[in-house]
Amino acid sequence: MQSRTPVSRTGRPRSATADAAILAATRDALIELGWSKLTLGDVATRAGVAKTTLYRRWPGKNELVVDAVAVLFDELEMPDRGSLAADIEGVVLQFAAILVRPDTKSGLMAVVAESTRDDALRERIRASIVDRQKRLVLEGRSRAQRRGELPPETDPEEAARTVDLIFDMVAGAVVHRTLVSAEPVGPEWAEAFTRVLLLGLRGDGSQ
Known part of the structure; x- marks a missing residue:
């Protein structure tokens, strides 16, 4: 009986377009709202992406804002x-x-x-x-x-x-x-x- 080689699963590839939209939305939100009022949910809405899409890429506001800058x-x-x-x-x-x-x-x-x-x-x-x-x-x-x-x-x-x-x-x-x-x-x-x-x-x- 032949052994099967496991198929590697790398997950859904990231979208450069979605990343750019999220980072741009983050910068826009910072100008309008400032650090304290900025939320990942608001950024997702501005970018036109699901919250899960954003959270898969950035676990929190710190990481997101630094990358946006x-x-x-x-x-x-x-x-x-x-x-x-x-x-x-x-x-x-x-x-x-x-x-x-x-x-x-x-x-x-x-x-x-x-x-x-x-x-x-x-x-x-x-x-x-x-x-x-x-x-x-x-x-x-x-x-x-x-x-x-x-x-x-x-x-x-x-x-x-x-x-x-x-x-x-x-x-x-x-x-x-x-x-x-x-x-x-x-x-x-x-x-x-x-x-x-x-x-x-x-x-x-x-x-």
Whole structure:
């Protein structure tokens, strides 16, 4: 008697269209209702999906809202503008343009505020937004090394620390400028910021 090989069941595949509709509905609800009044049931209604469809994808509001915000930052690209300085200026302008959008602003401010009393939410923000967007630093550094603008790294641990530091400096400055100070980030500001980032306060390489 031949043995039968079990058939693998992976379940119903996720719909990218449904996911996009749910995440967009989440951002719309945040703008209109704010964090405290947002419910998964309301999001499902806005997205035109069953509650079970939403709950299969996101077990709670924290996960849903972080993903709704994170996908906006996935639009960021490290442009190739011919030099490291110009590349940084380009991504800074992209980043600022995303931050001032009402859906980004309301979503990001909401999850950051809530994360001050929720360690699990803070970890999800770090994994889904911060760590995911460090790809931009890695790509920009690799391209600058190929151009001969930056030396190759010899110490992997030091290289990882540098990536973290650069990301924190860029993200911190742009978020503060746009969301805390509510000041514009235009080409002149991006150029001045990049100059300080690359050359330091002295600007002449002296210690």
